[in-house]
Amino acid sequence: MAPKNKLPQPTLKDRFAALKYLPPFFKEIWNTHPWMTAGNGLLRLVRSAIPFGTLYLGKLIIDEVVRLINAHSTDTSWLLWLIGLELGLAVLSDGLNRATSLLDALLGDLHANRSSIQIMEHAATLDLAQFEDPVFYDKLERARQQTVGRTALLAQTLAQFQDIITIGFLGAGLVVFSPWLILILVLSILPAFLGEFYFNAESYALSYQWTPQRRELDYLRYVGASNVNAKEVKLFNLSKFLTDRFREVSSGYYQQNKKLAMRRAFWGALLTAVGTAGYYGAYGYIGLETVKGSITLGSLTFLAGSFRQLKSSLEGILNRFTSISQGALYLKDFFNFFHLQPEVASPLHPRPFPTVIQEGFVFENVSFRYPNASKGVFQDLNFTLKKGEKLAIVGENGAGKTTLVKLLTRLYDPTEGRILLDGVDLREYDLGELQRHIGVIFQDYIRLMMTAQANIAVGDIEHIHELPRVQTAAERSLAASLIQKFPNGLQQVLGRHFSGGTELSGGEWQKIALARAYMRDSELLILDEPTAALDARAEYEVFQRFAELTRGKMALLISHRFSTVRMADRIIVIENGELLESGSHETLMAQKGRYAELFQLQARGYN
Ligand SMILES: Nc1ncnc2c1ncn2[C@@H]1O[C@H](COP(=O)(O)OP(=O)(O)OP(=O)(O)O)[C@@H](O)[C@H]1O
Numbered sequence: 001m002a003p004k005n006k007l008p009q010p011t012l013k014d015r016f017a018a019l020k021y022l023p024p025f026f027k028e029i030w031n032t033h034p035w036m037t038a039g040n041g042l043l044r045l046v047r048s049a050i051p052f053g054t055l056y057l058g059k060l061i062i063d064e065v066v067r068l069i070n071a072h073s074t075d076t077s078w079l080l081w082l083i084g085l086e087l088g089l090a091v092l093s094d095g096l097n098r099a100t101s102l103l104d105a106l107l108g109d110l111h112a113n114r115s116s117i118q119i120m121e122h123a124a125t126l127d128l129a130q131f132e133d134p135v136f137y138d139k140l141e142r143a144r145q146q147t148v149g150r151t152a153l154l155a156q157t158l159a160q161f162q163d164i165i166t167i168g169f170l171g172a173g174l175v176v177f178s179p180w181l182i183l184i185l186v187l188s189i190l191p192a193f194l195g196e197f198y199f200n201a202e203s204y205a206l207s208y209q210w211t212p213q214r215r216e217l218d219y220l221r222y223v224g225a226s227n228v229n230a231k232e233v234k235l236f237n238l239s240k241f242l243t244d245r246f247r248e249v250s251s252g253y254y255q256q257n258k259k260l261a262m263r264r265a266f267w268g269a270l271l272t273a274v275g276t277a278g279y280y281g282a283y284g285y286i287g288l289e290t291v292k293g294s295i296t297l298g299s300l301t302f303l304a305g306s307f308r309q310l311k312s313s314l315e316g317i318l319n320r321f322t323s324i325s326q327g328a329l330y331l332k333d334f335f336n337f338f339h340l341q342p343e344v345a346s347p348l349h350p351r352p353f354p355t356v357i358q359e360g361f362v363f364e365n366v367s368f369r370y371p372n373a374s375k376g377v378f379q380d381l382n383f384t385l386k387k388g389e390k391l392a393i394v395g396e397n398g399a400g401k402t403t404l405v406k407l408l409t410r411l412y413d414p415t416e417g418r419i420l421l422d423g424v425d426l427r428e429y430d431l432g433e434l435q436r437h438i439g440v441i442f443q444d445y446i447r448l449m450m451t452a453q454a455n456i457a458v459g460d461i462e463h464i465h466e467l468p469r470v471q472t473a474a475e476r477s478l479a480a481s482l483i484q485k486f487p488n489g490l491q492q493v494l495g496r497h498f499s500g501g502t503e504l505s506g507g508e509w510q511k512i513a514l515a516r517a518y519m520r521d522s523e524l525l526i527l528d529e530p531t532a533a534l535d536a537r538a539e540y541e542v543f544q545r546f547a548e549l550t551r552g553k554m555a556l557l558i559s560h561r562f563s564t565v566r567m568a569d570r571i572i573v574i575e576n577g578e579l580l581e582s583g584s585h586e587t588l589m590a591q592k593g594r595y596a597e598l599f600q601l602q603a604r605g606y607n
Pocket residue numbers: 132370371373377395396397398399400401402403404443
């Protein structure tokens with residue numbers, strides 16, 4: 001199963017163009033830890049001279065041995081000095097190798113952590129709409145992949161600089177002897193390099209195309225093996241269904257990868273053989289020159305060694321160039337992610353937010369359609385939420401109740417029309433300030449596998465350490481009696497995800513979530529299905545307190561439970577994207593319209 005729409009393969013131009021992401025990448029590395037980066041560079045500089053030094057010492061040693069043999073001399077002190085020096089270089093080289101690997105690893109770890117945080121921070125600034133778009137998720141996935149992949153890129157790029165300097169030293173030595181041998185060397189390894197270049201591009205394209213499938217595989221792994229889903233996976237016997245799908249997707253990817261890996265191995269072996277032939281040709285030539293007496297035995301070992309080292313360094317550089325340019329393509333994905341900007345944003349010069357709300361909210365001819373949706377949710381919606389009013393919204397599944405909340409909190413902006421607060425378009429206020437002034441508990445509220453304290457403090461996370469505030473919020477939402485029963489009180493970890501965690505029932509979670517609403521002293525409180533999981537007594541008590549605690553404040557209640565809805569001062573009924581009815585419970589009942597019909601339907605169900 002291959003992805004349907006094959007994405008364009010990155011061209012040579014794309015790959016060179018992607019190299020422009022290397023300087024900002026290095027800037028990032030430098031900013032991660034300037035001293036470690038500088039130290040790493042310095043150590044590599046010293047390391048790059050060592051191969052030349054070792055080879056040259058080798059030449060001196062052999063020439064000295066030959067001289068001693070020919071002169072029948074037993075004065076080996078110079079020879080021993082030279083051997084001692086080479087030993088010193090070998091020890092230094094090993095030490096430098098380890099030190100640079102250590103610095104690479106430490107820098108890589110620091111950088112991976114830093115970029116994970118950057119990704120999380122940037123993701124938090126983006127629109128909800130972007131999170132609901134699969135294309136965005138693919139981008140996020142590619143950026144995430146980078147946090148690990150770039151550790152290798154860092155080591156490769158640094159090794160590249162080191163090898164280039166090594167080549168400079170060796171090349172200088174060889175040029176003196178025979179410049180055209182270097183030319184042969186370069187020409188002979190070029191085919192292998194071009195092969196690598198080509199296959200790396202293919203491999204990037206494959207990985208790019210399969211991003212959605214890789215996400216699906218992650219998802220299947222999660223569904224099949226997470227504690228949240230375990231009971232349903234078992235009872236519905238979903239394991240086979242999930243593993244079959246996993247097998248199907250993963251084997252598709254494996255087959256594609258295998259094909260590429262095999263072609264790569266075949267061509268790689270063939271093209272490398274050309275390079276090896278070039279090397280042995282040059283080796284033979286140097287051997288013949290030695291026999292003719294044009295060069296010494298020591299020079300033979302030096303040249304052959306330099307040649308071998310040059311070949312492997314050049315191969316290293318050229319091959320590494322292809323993986324670096326591939327890494328740079330991934331960097332492009334990483335930096336592109338940071339170029340994504342939210343559309344819902346604060347204006348440049350926001351209006352001061354009202355210290356006390358005077359009039360309330362007005363929906364004025366509001367129409368809304370989700371991006372990429374074929375049909376709108378609302379057309380020309382008009383209603384008000386007055387200062388101090390408790391307003392309930394009633395409507396069938398999918399009528400758009402939660403969407404209204406998203407518009408009111410500017411998670412989305414209306415497609416047409418506007419929403420006013422005290423006569424001013426919401427878009428004219430600072431976004432953060434608007435959102436801070438509204439307390440919302442969504443139907444699918446977040447359940448953090450963290451302490452009860454953290455879960456309650458979600459309502460105003462900056463005050464997580466203010467214990468009395470958290471405790472009061474817990475008392476107000478009826479969560480306090482639940483917390484008393486925990487062995488660790490507010491420090492009890494909730495959920496079964498981590499050791500020592502306690503799982504809660506649906507209603508217990510809801511009481512914790514409700515406490516969040518009381519953490520923040522907002523003038524508008526929105527509760528989306530706040531009592532769906534509560535038993536009748538808890539629902540009654542919650543609303544008793546709710547009415548007291550929110551006196552004089554605005555509240556928006558969304559519920560399918562009419563026992564909850566009737567507590568509101570006013571109720572609006574939404575149907576087919578329009579406002580159908582509006583009034584108090586008594587008025588709407590007397591109207592005998594849709595509200596009265598739904599109310600009676602539910603009441604009958606309970607008889
Ligand atoms: N992110 C989204 N992208 C596209 N369409 C969406 C999105 N979220 C919701 N919708 C669609 O918008 C419509 C309104 O959804 P919404 O969640 O507001 O309904 P609701 O009245 O709260 O429903 P319920 O009573 O079931 O909670 C539905 O048809 C839904 O399919």
